[in-house]
Amino acid sequence: MSRGLILYDADCGFCRWTLAKLLAWDRREALRPVPIDSEEGGRLLTGMDDERRRASWHLVRDGRTWSGGAAFPPLLELLAGGPPLARLAARLPRLSEAGYGLLARNRGTLGRLLPAGAKRRADARIRQRAG
Secondary structure, three states: OOOEEEEEOOOOHHHHHHHHHHHHHOOOOOEEEEEOOOHHHHHHOOOOOHHHHHOOOEEEEOOEEEEHHHHHHHHHHOOOOOHHHHHHHHHOHHHHHHHHHHHHHOHHHHHHHOOHHHHHHHHHHHHHHHO
């Protein structure tokens, strides 16, 4: 099975919390988190302009890069029990993109609603997997 590199905004509390939930689901350890603004993130997203790079999360897998809602199908394929959801997301790309867009537009508000302890636990899970 291939491994996916999931690029995320390390300054966004909601993004980190969501990533930690994905990593908890990822029992096979098929995902490795990479901050978008890291040196590795810059190399992985070479050729992508800064605005597009920061506008979304990204999945790099098998030499390909997906962003936003379009990244859901290849991401879900990597997770236990995820392939049926991946097929559904692939069949409904506009819904996937709209759902992602709604969360992305409200991530600041959602992040402020999360308790500090939830963010600390998320950061610990991300650090554990990033190493």
